[in-house]
Amino acid sequence: MQNNEEINRLKTLVQSLVDEAKKQGASGVEAGLSIDNGLSVSARLGEVETIEYHCDQGLGVSVYFGQRKGSASSNDLTPESLSETVKAACTIARYASEDPYSGLPDPQLMANDFPDLSLNHPWALETEEAIDLAVACEDAARGFDPRINNSEGATINSHQGIRVLGNSLGFLQGYRSSRHSISCSVLAGDDQQMQRDYWYSVARNPQDLENPVKVGERAAQRTVRRLGGRSLSTRQCPVIFSAEMASGLIGSLISAINGGNLYRKSSFLLDALNTQILPDFAHIFENPFLPGGLGSANYDGEGVRTLQRDIVKDGILQSYVLSSYSARKLGLQSTGNAGGVHNLIVEPGNHDLNGLLIQMDTGLLVTELMGQGVNMVTGDYSRGASGFWVEQGEIQYPVEEITIAGNLKDIFKHIVAIGNDVDCRGNIRSGSILIEEMAVAGE
Amino acid sequence: MALLERVCDSILVPHGMQTSDVDTVMENLMSSPVDAADIYFQSSRFESWQLEDGIVKEGSHSIERGAGVRVVSGEKTGFAYSDRIELPLLLKAANNVKAIARQGQNKRCRIIAPKEWPLYYSQQDPLVGMSDQDKIDLLRMLDEKTRKMDSRIIEVMVNLSGLHEYILVANQDGSLAADIRPLVRLNVSVIMQENDRRERGSMGGGGRSDYQMFLQDDAALSYAEEAVRQARVNLEAVEAPAGNMTVVLGSGWPGILLHEAIGHGLEGDFNRKGTSAFSGKIGERVASDLCTVVDDGTLTGRRGSLNIDDEGVPTEQTVLIENGILKGYMQDKLNARLMGAQPTGNGRRESYAHLPMPRMTNTYMLAGQQHPDEIVGSVKKGLYAKNFGGGQVDITSGKFVFSASEAYLIENGKITRPVKGATLIGNGPDVLTRVSMVGNDLELDSGVGTCGKEGQSVPVGVGQPTLKIDGLTVGGTNV
Numbered sequence: 001m002q003n004n005e006e007i008n009r010l011k012t013l014v015q016s017l018v019d020e021a022k023k024q025g026a027s028g029v030e031a032g033l034s035i036d037n038g039l040s041v042s043a044r045l046g047e048v049e050t051i052e053y054h055c056d057q058g059l060g061v062s063v064y065f066g067q068r069k070g071s072a073s074s075n076d077l078t079p080e081s082l083s084e085t086v087k088a089a090c091t092i093a094r095y096a097s098e099d100p101y102s103g104l105p106d107p108q109l110m111a112n113d114f115p116d117l118s119l120n121h122p123w124a125l126e127t128e129e130a131i132d133l134a135v136a137c138e139d140a141a142r143g144f145d146p147r148i149n150n151s152e153g154a155t156i157n158s159h160q161g162i163r164v165l166g167n168s169l170g171f172l173q174g175y176r177s178s179r180h181s182i183s184c185s186v187l188a189g190d191d192q193q194m195q196r197d198y199w200y201s202v203a204r205n206p207q208d209l210e211n212p213v214k215v216g217e218r219a220a221q222r223t224v225r226r227l228g229g230r231s232l233s234t235r236q237c238p239v240i241f242s243a244e245m246a247s248g249l250i251g252s253l254i255s256a257i258n259g260g261n262l263y264r265k266s267s268f269l270l271d272a273l274n275t276q277i278l279p280d281f282a283h284i285f286e287n288p289f290l291p292g293g294l295g296s297a298n299y300d301g302e303g304v305r306t307l308q309r310d311i312v313k314d315g316i317l318q319s320y321v322l323s324s325y326s327a328r329k330l331g332l333q334s335t336g337n338a339g340g341v342h343n344l345i346v347e348p349g350n351h352d353l354n355g356l357l358i359q360m361d362t363g364l365l366v367t368e369l370m371g372q373g374v375n376m377v378t379g380d381y382s383r384g385a386s387g388f389w390v391e392q393g394e395i396q397y398p399v400e401e402i403t404i405a406g407n408l409k410d411i412f413k414h415i416v417a418i419g420n421d422v423d424c425r426g427n428i429r430s431g432s433i434l435i436e437e438m439a440v441a442g443e
Numbered sequence: 444m445a446l447l448e449r450v451c452d453s454i455l456v457p458h459g460m461q462t463s464d465v466d467t468v469m470e471n472l473m474s475s476p477v478d479a480a481d482i483y484f485q486s487s488r489f490e491s492w493q494l495e496d497g498i499v500k501e502g503s504h505s506i507e508r509g510a511g512v513r514v515v516s517g518e519k520t521g522f523a524y525s526d527r528i529e530l531p532l533l534l535k536a537a538n539n540v541k542a543i544a545r546q547g548q549n550k551r552c553r554i555i556a557p558k559e560w561p562l563y564y565s566q567q568d569p570l571v572g573m574s575d576q577d578k579i580d581l582l583r584m585l586d587e588k589t590r591k592m593d594s595r596i597i598e599v600m601v602n603l604s605g606l607h608e609y610i611l612v613a614n615q616d617g618s619l620a621a622d623i624r625p626l627v628r629l630n631v632s633v634i635m636q637e638n639d640r641r642e643r644g645s646m647g648g649g650g651r652s653d654y655q656m657f658l659q660d661d662a663a664l665s666y667a668e669e670a671v672r673q674a675r676v677n678l679e680a681v682e683a684p685a686g687n688m689t690v691v692l693g694s695g696w697p698g699i700l701l702h703e704a705i706g707h708g709l710e711g712d713f714n715r716k717g718t719s720a721f722s723g724k725i726g727e728r729v730a731s732d733l734c735t736v737v738d739d740g741t742l743t744g745r746r747g748s749l750n751i752d753d754e755g756v757p758t759e760q761t762v763l764i765e766n767g768i769l770k771g772y773m774q775d776k777l778n779a780r781l782m783g784a785q786p787t788g789n790g791r792r793e794s795y796a797h798l799p800m801p802r803m804t805n806t807y808m809l810a811g812q813q814h815p816d817e818i819v820g821s822v823k824k825g826l827y828a829k830n831f832g833g834g835q836v837d838i839t840s841g842k843f844v845f846s847a848s849e850a851y852l853i854e855n856g857k858i859t860r861p862v863k864g865a866t867l868i869g870n871g872p873d874v875l876t877r878v879s880m881v882g883n884d885l886e887l888d889s890g891v892g893t894c895g896k897e898g899q900s901v902p903v904g905v906g907q908p909t910l911k912i913d914g915l916t917v918g919g920t921n922v
Contacts, residue, residue, distance in 0.1 A: 044518075044716075053523035053539050056796060071503040075526045081506070088504040092490075095575045097498035127542065150717055187718055187839055194720060196839035229840070234686035236922050264495065265598055265634050265641060371844035372833045373866035373918070377634060377643045382683070382866040382918040384835070384844035401842050403866050403918025405685065439920040441685035441868075 007162055007174040010035070013059070013077065014166040014174075020086045021063045022168060026093070028064035028104045029168040030302065033057075033077070036161035041127060043134035044153030046142075051127060054159065063089045067098045104302075105324040107169050109334055111299035111306070118291040119177040121205035123158045130156045133182070133212050140216030141186045145224045150187035152196065154216060157181045158206070171303040179294070180206045184219040188227055195229065197222035197368075202425050204292045222367075229386060229400035232442040238363030238416070239404055239438045240356055242387070243423035245366055246430040250284070250346055252374050252381075252408055253277075254428070257317065259326020259337075261376055268379030268409055269317070277317050278412050281349075284312040288342035295427035301339030309335070311344070346430035348420035353432045356419050358393035360434055365390050366404060379408035385440075402442040411435055446566065450621035453609045454484045454508070458528040465613045468533045472514055473615055475541040479515040479776065480615045481754060484528060485795040487608035490570050494582040494601040497590075511795040512536040515777055519543045524796045560757035563741055563748045564651035566623040569605040572653040578603060581654070581663060585631060589667040593675065597641070598634040603627075605654065612755035620755030626650070626746065626902060628891060629657050631667045635674040644674030645848075648889035650744045666889075673830065673849055676861045683850065683865035683919025689825035690867065690915040691818055691853060695886040696831055698905035701736055702806050702894065703834040703843040704871040705729070709763050709771075710789070710801040710896075711778035713838050720841030720872050724769050730875030732767040733811050740788055740804030746890040747805035747904035751788070754799055758788035763806075764875070775801045793899040803894060807906030811881025815909040818880045820856040826917050827851045827858050828867070841871040866918040874912065882909030 017031035070093030138154035164174035183200035201210035288306035323338035370384035419431030521543030630647030713719035740758025775790030834845030887906035
């Protein structure tokens, strides 16, 4: 890897946090530090609108006095601040209760292999060049269709950072990573109606970004296809979650098998391990080691090794999503998921979205969801939606101002098909998902 | 002004800066042909304590400080910030952002900054206003008493948090405006189990005050009682109805309706750009004549209140809708200038590292004439929604949602069975035209709201009297 001087400097700082906490009496310490620099440029109606220079830094420390824990953070990396932050964490630990489950991770689980995951691809992007890209992206959107009549602009983002993590078990690691994106949002309309939609592309390597013109065109196409949207009458019908929406649906499943929700009994999937939660054709696995993956990582937020593993196999739940603490609460071992999952992949089926539309024949294709109407405790699901009404496997007209509802336990069991039109822009990768039936409320 | 001195002493002096250094940065910014510029300094301390499983598991403390430098030229904005409040770094930030002015129009307008304004909350630091031991004792007492309220309770979670923030805004005219902002919050949530069924109940409160507010009138305990009551109700809830029906919204927190349905659509930036469903509708009817809606940052001690906004403009009560007619937008300086309007004290930002934009403070509907019982009594068949979770709006299409967490059927003028939570969906520009009754029971929420816009979170308040809406889509499962 290139120039490691800066990482070494930050490692020294993290080590000094660990040492300082030990000096103040802590029996266990975990410390982390991050630096993030970036440029964000947006253009609207053909001209630059904002130029933002980002430079964020922060440090966090957790201390253990036996089984008592305290945490503190600061965005000031000066030596005085480091010492103050440690002191603040120690003060809190003194007041916290003994918790038999708290503490550093099991030393055997700490990561010790650190292959290059190709996470760092700096973009030598000058401000002027970023402006040109944003303008080109928005121009493509505005020129796509005469009905596009206004814009929220296009934005180019480029970020690069360093993360360092250390603890008193002797773990001390750091790595660089980058993240770049292009996004565009435009409006279309007439006297009757105004619609807006967007598209974006995100990647660790700028060369993997979609062409700005394509991003703009896609934003415009998504916007104009919403024109003429109307409500539906209230009914039960099959529903397809488009790939972009499907990752959110799978996100709810992951949340329900997250250790924190499980030990708080705030999940509709308590005691679901080794039981059927999805149809038997469904597989979900985690692959933290995808080169350049947005969720790729050799270790989790505690330094615990990440795992390539099945989460759901043949529809049966194989494993929870656990940190050291939640694992101990449940009498299990950490799965390396402190801070979340790392590239969760829903195995694609044989058909693309078109194939799924044909399979559904008549029903609702959902392309946008609104609100937070998911009850993790009960699995009750009710959210605002918009999308398209489908008959004989073909899109008939856009729909809006409707809700879709059901219970997630049933929804997951009644997945009929998973598409191969995988959306790879996030930490959860899924194709479109066809559900046998949901309640749709409208006018 | 003593407040200004206190803030300068706290933000600038420890970093070896003086107000003359701020002038130096401002002169540098204004040496380019820009229309406006500001520098925003912030220094804040935050703490939180969590109780679960009967023990205070964890506490955390964080410090955030820094300064953001902004220049505006026409519709163009340049922005940079530094986590270190040091003159050379601020000058570097200033040099970076001036690039935006290369096609500057130089229509500088002088806004005369007021020297004094009323204060709506105390400057005391809530973090030190109560000893750590007393904070712990409060959490433990709540846990103990909550568990005794119902034998079906299987989990109790209590969160206590406090923020103390100093802000200083330097404007292009050389004026300085300062504020000291406390903010506290307490939340109790319970999970109750009966046979195989589990349900949650949750209640919290807070404001720009100190932790003592949770001890007055047993406020903390009343949150616990309310959380338990909600969980009990939810254990009895049956499937919610699906479809369009008459909906009666309770007073207080259901005012999230106003925040989503009309509030966001009336923020200046969307209207200047013509991207809001409310663009160009000033003077038009957007609600029944029973509706008057205001945004008011001047309410004493409220979560959404501010003495001055994050651009140094004193807050005010802004009338958004008066007797059903759209009256005005909420403005920050940039959008007010471009729209030829006055700033309304709604320029807010999450922190020094974020750009300000028009945001709500406390948004509520004024009381009407009717008794709430009379309103429910007038409905033959419908839904009574008393508590809500979050909401969201597409400001362009006007479609908005908000999710009921406690609701009941109304049958023949009476509240009957509780139903499961459901999302309600409507169209912002016309939902309020269907308000047919407005209660005399205006209530503001208990102080837990956080609003997100373009990735920035700010604390807000909402409120309303009991309302009857003739037709709103309810997203239940009972088709």
